Amino acid sequence: MDFGEAQYQYTATPLHDSDGAIRQVMVVVENITERLRAEAQLKAAAEEKQRLTEKMMTSQKLEAIGTLASGVAHEFNNIMAIVSLANEYLSQSVHDDASQKQIALIRKTIERGASIVRQLLDFSRTEKASMEPMNLVSVVSDVTATLRRLLPKNISVSARLDLSEAYIQGNAQQLYQVFLNLGINAGDAMPNGGELTFHLYSTMHPLDAQAPTPVVVTEVRDTGVGIPPEIRSRIFEPFFTTKGVGKGTGLGLSIVHSFVSAHQGVIELESECGKGTVFKVILPLLNASPQSEQTDADAELLQLHANVLIVDDELFLRKTLSHLLRRHRLSVMEAEDGKSALQMFKKHKTEIDVVISDIGLPNMDGTQLLQQLFKLQPSLKVIAITGYLDSYQSDMLTQHNVRVLSKPFEISALLAALKDLLSQNAVTAQQPTRTKGSASSKTSASAKTRRKC
Ligand SMILES: Nc1ncnc2c1ncn2[C@@H]1O[C@H](COP(=O)(O)OP(=O)(O)OP(=O)(O)O)[C@@H](O)[C@H]1O
Numbered sequence: 184m185d186f187g188e189a190q191y192q193y194t195a196t197p198l199h200d201s202d203g204a205i206r207q208v209m210v211v212v213e214n215i216t217e218r219l220r221a222e223a224q225l226k227a228a229a230e231e232k233q234r235l236t237e238k239m240m241t242s243q244k245l246e247a248i249g250t251l252a253s254g255v256a257h258e259f260n261n262i263m264a265i266v267s268l269a270n271e272y273l274s275q276s277v278h279d280d281a282s283q284k285q286i287a288l289i290r291k292t293i294e295r296g297a298s299i300v301r302q303l304l305d306f307s308r309t310e311k312a313s314m315e316p317m318n319l320v321s322v323v324s325d326v327t328a329t330l331r332r333l334l335p336k337n338i339s340v341s342a343r344l345d346l347s348e349a350y351i352q353g354n355a356q357q358l359y360q361v362f363l364n365l366g367i368n369a370g371d372a373m374p375n376g377g378e379l380t381f382h383l384y385s386t387m388h389p390l391d392a393q394a395p396t397p398v399v400v401t402e403v404r405d406t407g408v409g410i411p412p413e414i415r416s417r418i419f420e421p422f423f424t425t426k427g428v429g430k431g432t433g434l435g436l437s438i439v440h441s442f443v444s445a446h447q448g449v450i451e452l453e454s455e456c457g458k459g460t461v462f463k464v465i466l467p468l469l470n471a472s473p474q475s476e477q478t479d480a481d482a483e484l485l486q487l488h489a490n491v492l493i494v495d496d497e498l499f500l501r502k503t504l505s506h507l508l509r510r511h512r513l514s515v516m517e518a519e520d521g522k523s524a525l526q527m528f529k530k531h532k533t534e535i536d537v538v539i540s541d542i543g544l545p546n547m548d549g550t551q552l553l554q555q556l557f558k559l560q561p562s563l564k565v566i567a568i569t570g571y572l573d574s575y576q577s578d579m580l581t582q583h584n585v586r587v588l589s590k591p592f593e594i595s596a597l598l599a600a601l602k603d604l605l606s607q608n609a610v611t612a613q614q615p616t617r618t619k620g621s622a623s624s625k626t627s628a629s630a631k632t633r634r635k636c
């Protein structure tokens with residue numbers, strides 16, 4: 184539901200005279216925007232609670248099965264080691280063809296058993312795999328290439344990578360296994376051919392029921408048979424399979440679940456019978472990519488050490504902006520509307536270097552907020568984000584040398600504006616005689632030169 188515009192409820196009550204004729208009509212107009220917003224928030228919170236309860240139950244169940252599976256797997260390993268040794272002994276003791284055939288069969292069966300035990304141990308792995316900062320994009324690209332070779336030719340495998348890098352704290356081998364298992368399942372679900380697509384992008388997600396945090400999502404989408412609703416709650420259980428004897432062990436998805444949980448991630452599933460399935464693997468993004476990955480332009484911004492106040496009522500946009508700026512080592516404060524921004528600014532006036540504010544804010548329009556802020560600090564650096572400006576707003580922003588970014592804007596444009604404004608700061612600090620508003624694109628060049636000196 185969109186509450187971008189106010190919602191009103193009209194109630195009309197006829198007022199009768201003593202003869203019963205309608206003389207007047209009383210119309211009560213009630214602004215119900217807040218009520219509807221509160222109702223929608225309550226509904227969303229209830230749905231989120233339900234989702235988390237189901238997720239917790241699945242995790243607890245899988246954890247219990249994992250403990251059991253790990254015990255069984257270790258016992259089986261010992262049993263198979265004995266059978267294998269005895270089989271080798273037999274193979275050297277008997278020499279007739281018929282016996283050697285039986286011995287070969289036992290060897291093959293032991294190999295299959297060992298492979299199941301390996302998968303079981305993978306699923307119930309109690310020791311922690313080593314995790315390090317890694318680029319998920321490389322893993323997804325590698326898996327895509329492998330699946331292209333592995334799956335039948337009537338299945339097209341493609342990857343849509345919205346990010347060139349997505350750093351997470353992870354174990355590349357485990358994640359490779361995750362996407363390989365999902366890809367193989369997708370292939371099995373398309374016996375007559377179809378499309379397997381990987382789509383990688385970043386977004387915000389409340390991974391651990393806290394506030395939304397930046398995550399990288401990898402969707403694995405197929406155009407296969409789909410998963411019937413009645414088995415959806417069971418597919419992550421070990422040994423649950425709908426594939427024939429010898430075709431599937433039912434361990435693929437339990438391993439996927441176990442590895443994704445070890446990465447503090449979650450899996451979401453959408454499926455429609457006859458149309459296909461999407462598994463979404465959602466993993467927390469690292470706050471910053473490794474230092475070596477920073478570009479020269481980033482490094483320039485990194486040196487500026489600024490405090491930025493972001494004012495936006497749109498949670499997703501605010502969080503994404505704040506994540507992005509933190510990646511560039513800027514300190515970020517957030518406010519969801521004009522009133523709280525004003526309060527925050529009064530409290531931290533001396534610390535805030537730049538304000539990035541939306542103009543279309545609830546309860547206090549962005550230009551009203553900025554006017555109040557300029558009263559408190561006339562030289563404040565501001566970047567305004569807006570979809571539309573009327574001439575009054577436009578004049579006011581120009582007058583105060585506010586940078587304006589029109590939605591949608593490129594991140595590079597925001598960073599450029601920030602760099603430019605902050606460089607002005609640096610120059611102003613070093614050249615007190617410079618007059619206000621005289622900064623131009625030359626300013627950042629001169630600031631650059633100064634830093635080099
Ligand atoms: N993309 C998919 N489309 C349709 N059904 C699926 C898909 N992925 C999984 N399933 C269902 O979930 C079940 C469990 O999958 P899982 O990967 O755990 O085991 P498996 O594929 O049967 O065997 P294994 O992976 O151990 O060889 C499958 O048997 C299948 O019924």
Ligand SMILES: [Mg+2]
Pocket residue numbers: 364367368431434435436
């Ligand atoms: Mg499988």
